[in-house]
Amino acid sequence: MQPPSQKHPPAKETIGILRENSLSMLAHHELKRRIIAGEFAAGAKLNEAEIALALGVSRGPVREAFLALDQAGLVRVEKNRGVFVREISLEEADEIYEVRAALEGMIGRLAALHIGDDEIAQLRGIVKKMVALDKTRKAGAYFLLNVEFHDLLARAARNKAMLVNYRRVINELDLYRRETITRSTENIPISTLEHVAIVEAVAARDEKRAATLMFDHVMHSRERLHCVLQKPPVRAKRDS
Amino acid sequence: MQPPSQKHPPAKETIGILRENSLSMLAHHELKRRIIAGEFAAGAKLNEAEIALALGVSRGPVREAFLALDQAGLVRVEKNRGVFVREISLEEADEIYEVRAALEGMIGRLAALHIGDDEIAQLRGIVKKMVALDKTRKAGAYFLLNVEFHDLLARAARNKAMLVNYRRVINELDLYRRETITRSTENIPISTLEHVAIVEAVAARDEKRAATLMFDHVMHSRERLHCVLQKPPVRAKRDS
């Protein structure tokens, strides 16, 4: 990538990273990061040669990363046409919210069983910051706290398979939420109340209540999203 | 792969498949099929060159397929060492069962809302065959009916995201179940009774009951697995 004739090129650090990860994996992680961070427009075409050049590798590893990202649901691959950042429609987001609700319900149940006291304290700290933010109504800061809150609970569930599945679903949802540019702040107080109730249930080791509260919290979030978009939720009726 | 000088090489059929799928995708699907079918031993090393030769393609597409299969949780990739058919430990299987229970609960709920009368009839047909099998105690045939039963319900939920996630989890579980070679048949009657109850709840459009029954059914399946293995389920206690 660059001549090795430099005082101390990242050296030990870089060499360690290169030892563990192939260029494909590096490309995979970097592209994943950029997509989630929103550095590519939704539906944007990702040019193989261009990205290979930008990452300083050849097209092979980039192609391998693309296939992996396709499985992760972050890009869409069309034969002979290219790969595109996945676009999530409102209908798809609704479906994914239902998957998330199922997972979060179980996460609440498991967290109530396995969470440690230190983690409960951390949850309380996050909620405290959320309450403080209610006054300022800063959507960006609240969003980050919300992500941290739910990820902490997901880790507290002590279930690696659950954590992997949860994060994949969250990544897909972020792909959509990125499109609803600036999210409304009017619902923050309600959401915060729900978070408070969840922490109490988990801290009380009440698995049934934690599961129900988490499930409902996600489904309410979905409804709140529709409120903001001023559209009724889809699939409320029965089809054949 | 072979000289084109043959009367009618698959022609239209093959050309159509080749038009839609790249060799990477073909390799991905074929390897996925073989892994799920159990044609590779658990933990077996998959040699790039060997498989490329067997599939009649070069190593490139095979490598791309490997990375995708890694994301799908079917193989494990170790840098500079190779890819191996993923081995699922009992502890991992326990975790995955909890993910599955969460998803199946939601599937029961959604299926009760959206399933069609024709599908209810199909479910009843499957259960009928299961009841008939109770007498013969053929584990293999029962296993296939069970897969069909749950997949039909998953499709009846009318949620593509849910279906994708459900099938991925099932594939991972099959990796484990394949190891518990011949499964005990003693629990078939109990499992069948649960299936009957589920169909009734779904047919009655009772979403709450369908959700609970499906969730419990999966968790009971997990317990039955442990019974057969004569080991207590893990993670019954609380860790820090």
Place this chain on the structure above:
DNA sequence: GTTTTGCATATTGTTGACAATCTGCAAACC
């Protein structure tokens, strides 16, 4: 006898070249 070192082999990681396909535009045709 045990451990270590060094090589030979096999396998994976990466690359650049070539083939196949798509896209856009302009000329020809009706």
Place this chain on the structure above:
DNA sequence: GGTTTGCAGATTGTCAACAATATGCAAAAC
């Protein structure tokens, strides 16, 4: 004028060669 046909350029799909790494074995060292 509108449609079709046929390039030219760009992009993707595939391959085979080369580089880097791991593995196993034999010889040397202690």
